Amino acid sequence: MLRDVESYFRHAGPEQRILMLLESLKEFCGDEEFDGYRIEAFEILRALGFREARTFVVRMHNEMRSCAKLLEQEQIETSFGRTGTEGPGR
Numbered sequence: 001m002l003r004d005v006e007s008y009f010r011h012a013g014p015e016q017r018i019l020m021l022l023e024s025l026k027e028f029c030g031d032e033e034f035d036g037y038r039i040e041a042f043e044i045l046r047a048l049g050f051r052e053a054r055t056f057v058v059r060m061h062n063e064m065r066s067c068a069k070l071l072e073q074e075q076i077e078t079s080f081g082r083t084g085t086e087g088p089g090r
Contacts, residue, residue, distance in 0.1 A: 014050040018042065021057040028064035 012020070018041050025037055037060055045053035 014045060014053070015042070017050070018045055018053050018057065021054060021061075024061050025057070025064060028061075028068055
């Protein structure tokens with residue numbers, strides 16, 4: 001199955017490849033925000049090419065994932081009654 005996916009990815013055009021990459025953003029944002037990223041990625045694709053559009057999508061994914069991890073960590077700390085500025089045992 002992995003070979004089939006890799007083969008499809010190699011033979012897919014730039015638009016399809018960007019769409020596949022954009023899918024990774026869906027878990028981090030709502031539909032409206034996703035549509036904005038999709039529009040921006042395709043504008044970059046048309047103006048600057050695939051590599052720049054891919055870089056944009058990867059950067060957005062990494063930023064959103066980092067924010068999600070920070071939020072999750074804050075929620076964990078809050079659930080244990082810590083603010084993050086307190087040291088152990090305070």
